[in-house]
């Protein structure tokens with residue numbers, strides 16, 4: 001099945017407001033992010049953690065990546081970010097080959113993508129003050145930082161007096177707001193969200209997801225949204241890719257994939273989601 005990124009996702013009528021977002025430097029109709037046959041192989045593992053993955057995300061749109069624990073979602077996210085080496089295939093951002101660029105090289109080259117991890121407790125350096133955490137990516141990119149932390153705090157709903165504190169002084173939800181503010185600092189065009197709410201209480205999850213949607217509406221970010229929660233993916237994603245044992249077994253518009261899954265594995269995932277089973281607990285490594 002082929003992805004159809006121009007088809008609006010169900011339940012997201014408001015999303016059209018930023019659908020035409022095009023950014024300087026991206027050829028018209030070129031996907032913002034394009035993966036072609038991407039593989040990642042860890043030395044300690046017999047089989048590739050990610051194998052032959054081809055997918056794309058258009059500017060301002062959300063690709064949801066689903067699949068059970070161990071299927072390679074986080075490895076794919078890290079490969080996109082340049083945090084693990086890609087052992088085969090190519091990664092393009094705005095048409096430019098970025099397969100071999102480190103995160104720092106990308107920032108300096110104006111290739112702006114950021115990641116928000118599942119657990120803000122471990123992803124935020126506990127020694128740094130919130131203000132410095134938030135503006136660090138901007139500093140690396142060589143941008144002016146005056147007033148930026150305050151503006152970002154306002155955007156993500158953090159009180160400004162939080163900027164002088166350290167991350168451990170905050171709740172999980174507030175820490176995730178800090179992580180999102182940090183991710184926004186260097187004005188990313190793509191945000192990789194790796195299970196950004198699964199460590200949070202249900203009510204806080206909803207707040208963070210709404211924040212993510214509001215920010216996209218306002219700024220036209222593209223999201224690579226990783227989750228094992230099908231309801232959340234249905235709510236957020238325009239297109240969905242289903243991973244199984246390191247490979248994408250099915251992809252297409254959210255409606256196509258979730259309402260009429262073709263692959264037996266997707267059907268099983270949907271069945272588990274409907275019957276309330278936690279598919280994230282299933283281990284599939286070989």
Ligand SMILES: Nc1ncnc2c1ncn2[C@@H]1O[C@H](COP(=O)(O)OP(=O)(O)OP(=O)(O)O)[C@@H](O)[C@H]1O
Nearest residue numbers: 042044045049068069070071072073074075076285
């Ligand atoms: N640094 C690493 N070195 C070796 N193997 C790894 C490493 N990181 C992940 N793996 C293995 O690669 C496979 C894919 O893991 P990955 O974390 O990408 O899956 P996932 O779908 O994100 O799982 P989860 O939902 O539990 O986070 C697993 O078998 C995992 O054990």
